[in-house]
Amino acid sequence: MEKVTAIVLAAGHGKRMKSSVSKQYMLLRDKPVLYYSLKAFENSLVTDIIVVVGKDDISYVKEEIIKPYGFHKVAHVVEGGSERYLSVLNGLNRINDTDYVLVHDGARPLIKTNTINTVISEVKEKKACIVGVASKDTVKISTHEGVIDCTPDRKQVYMIQTPQAFEYSILREAYDNLASYQGAMITDDAMIVECLNKYPIYLVQGEYTNIKITTPEDLIFADAILKEYQDVI
Secondary structure, eight states: OOOEEEEEEEOOOOGGGOSSSOGGGSEETTEEHHHHHHHHHHTSSOSEEEEEEOGGGHHHHIIIIITTTTOTTEEEEEEOOSSHHHHHHHHHTTOOSOSEEEEEETTOTTOOHHHHHHHHHHHHHHSEEEEEEEOSSOOOEEOTTSOEEEOOOGGGOEEEEEEEEEEHHHHHHHHHTGGGGTTOOOOSHHHHHHHHTOSOOEEEEOOTTOOOOOSHHHHHHHHHHHHHHTTTO
């Protein structure tokens, strides 16, 4: 049986939330934000889960989130790095044996289990895929001076979410070559794989409800979405 490991990232501080509590631990309908994404992965076809958190939060996550809510698929809780990609690397380094890896932002609490299972099915066929939704807005590319440079075709513009999924060997190869990407602006795992310029990455249709908690109003949106879709999230 092929193994699928999920790396859930929850090491960020969320400065834009303007709160002393990290966004992944803020309460959303009486449960921590992190609870919801862990619940979705726990109920999915993933084999095991690695949670990446801040060094000082390891004990808290184990005792206040994983144990009370019975997340049995969580195999490790590891310390995060100073950058997102370093947190992913720390998670990768704790994997002993797997075939596929899904990387998800713990600050995306409304990911659906069905979406996760679709991504797993797709990555087994295509080896590298990411969740995204078509942009609803016209997108403009500007210069550093704030002058509009061009307008890409909206039909080709997607807002990328997580999870992002890869055959383990591909993601491992990409991270093993991190030193050669110096100077690159890395904001997601797909960019690291893109730097290899060897593997096509396919889009998987996501959900507009799969929002990321970044600013205070996002909690209001998330609460409203949970109220509407609580039976499927």
